[in-house]
């Protein structure tokens with residue numbers, strides 16, 4: 001939902017995003033506030049879904065320095081930047097997963113990544129034309145968090161929400177994972 005906010009904020013139509021009970025509890029402030037700096041208009045119920053995204057607003061580029069390490073926030077802002085006038089950048093001080101960057105580059109977007117003393121500066125320009133290509137999405141890599149918790153693999157991501165969430169995984173989740181795997185046999 002956070003990524004969709006970035007895509008929909010720059011469209012020529014209004015959108016309403018709803019979620020199930022769980023998704024409706026997730027905080028959306030982290031995307032609503034920065035998107036407002038790009039002139040996006042998003043109504044929410046105290047920063048939670050349902051979200052009404054008012055299109056027809058020309059988005060303006062912005063240079064962001066997010067206070068939290070969040071792949072979803074970074075992706076949301078880069079996706080919004082594709083429909084904004086000028087260059088939108090996100091300074092990533094702590095590395096988060098980079099699937100959006102890789103996907104956009106694969107689709108022909110001129111996405112720049114520059115190492116600086118303060119982190120990686122990721123930038124896109126507006127009005128990009130994306131090239132349609134085949135994409136294979138095997139599964140959500142985050143499900144690996146169930147196992148990486150034991151191996152401490154999230155250490156390198158720093159003290160962000162992914163790490164906190166992986167630490168809160170209970171052993172019962174291994175049983176859920178086995179069920180999940182039976183349902184999704186192509187899971188790798």
Ligand SMILES: O=C(O)C1=C[C@@H](OP(=O)(O)O)[C@@H](O)[C@H](O)C1
Pocket residue numbers: 026027069070071072073161162163165
């Ligand atoms: O911002 C992010 O990149 C993420 C936020 C998390 O969501 P919640 O903060 O809603 O749990 C979770 O989906 C995942 O750890 C990635």
